[in-house]
Amino acid sequence: AQTVTQSQPEMSVQEAETVTLSCTYDTSESDYYLFWYKQPPSRQMILVIRQEAYKQQNATENRFSVNFQKAAKSFSLKISDSQLGDAAMYFCAYRRDDKIIFGKGTRLHILP
Amino acid sequence: GAGVSQSPSNKVTEKGKDVELRCDPISGHTALYWYRQSLGQGLEFLIYFQGNSAPDKSGLPSDRFSAERTGGSVSTLTIQRTQQEDSAVYLCASSRRAVGVTTYEQYFGPGTRLTVT
Numbered sequence: 353a354q355t356v357t358q359s360q361p362e363m364s365v366q367e368a369e370t371v372t373l374s375c376t377y378d379t380s381e382s383d384y385y386l387f388w389y390k391q392p393p394s395r396q397m398i399l400v401i402r403q404e405a406y407k408q409q410n411a412t413e414n415r416f417s418v419n420f421q422k423a424a425k426s427f428s429l430k431i432s433d434s435q436l437g438d439a440a441m442y443f444c445a446y447r448r449d450d451k452i453i454f455g456k457g458t459r460l461h462i463l464p
Numbered sequence: 465g466a467g468v469s470q471s472p473s474n475k476v477t478e479k480g481k482d483v484e485l486r487c488d489p490i491s492g493h494t495a496l497y498w499y500r501q502s503l504g505q506g507l508e509f510l511i512y513f514q515g516n517s518a519p520d521k522s523g524l525p526s527d528r529f530s531a532e533r534t535g536g537s538v539s540t541l542t543i544q545r546t547q548q549e550d551s552a553v554y555l556c557a558s559s560r561r562a563v564g565v566t567t568y569e570q571y572f573g574p575g576t577r578l579t580v581t
Contacts, residue, residue: 387569395501395553397572443506450495450514450561452570456506 358455375444468573489558
């Protein structure tokens with residue numbers, strides 16, 4: 353069965369610095385999708401970035417980028433130039449067809 | 465266009481009462497998901513619909529929980545004889561159906577915060 357593991361329950365980063373959130377997953381499939389979602393205190397889940405497993409190039413969205421290591425089944429999220437508005441819970445998710453599995457999340461604190 | 469909506473946004477109920485939570489997905493999204501998020505926790509999968517059918521009900525925690533979807537659109541999650549441990553935020557998400565190797569992200573509603581007293 354597929355699993356998604358986020359080993360860092362909480363992290364803190366100084367404003368304007370860079371932080372990396374870890375995610376590992378387990379699957380026997382070769383085609384799948386990976387996502388990072390952000391959940392601010394408003395509890396609205398917001399898609400941050402997505403990665404197709406068949407693409408070798410790491411996805412990038414402005415200050416957000418991923419380090420996708422398919423062989424290692426690792427999918428970390430890097431946030432550059434951290435801003436106060438980045439403070440939230442971050443969830444890593446795996447999707448294959450209609451089956452979606454979320455990690456338990458990492459709470460990110462931004463220190464002014 | 466309109467996003468996923470959920471109602472009510474907050475619900476306080478007494479232990480033992482039944483509650484119904486509603487989810488309106490994005491128009492045209494055939495896949496619909498229900499999750500439960502307890503305080504400070506991750507998302508616990510409850511049930512998934514493809515159209516009106518539920519191929520995966522594996523996450524429903526007990527037979528007090530049921531869900532239905534009609535017309536391939538609105539879904540209701542019903543909890544009978546609520547217990548205090550049912551207190552949580554219930555999130556709904558919708559998505560286009562995955563086709564071949566193409567898949568689509570989920571769009572989430574704002575959730576319903578259920579408090580059982």
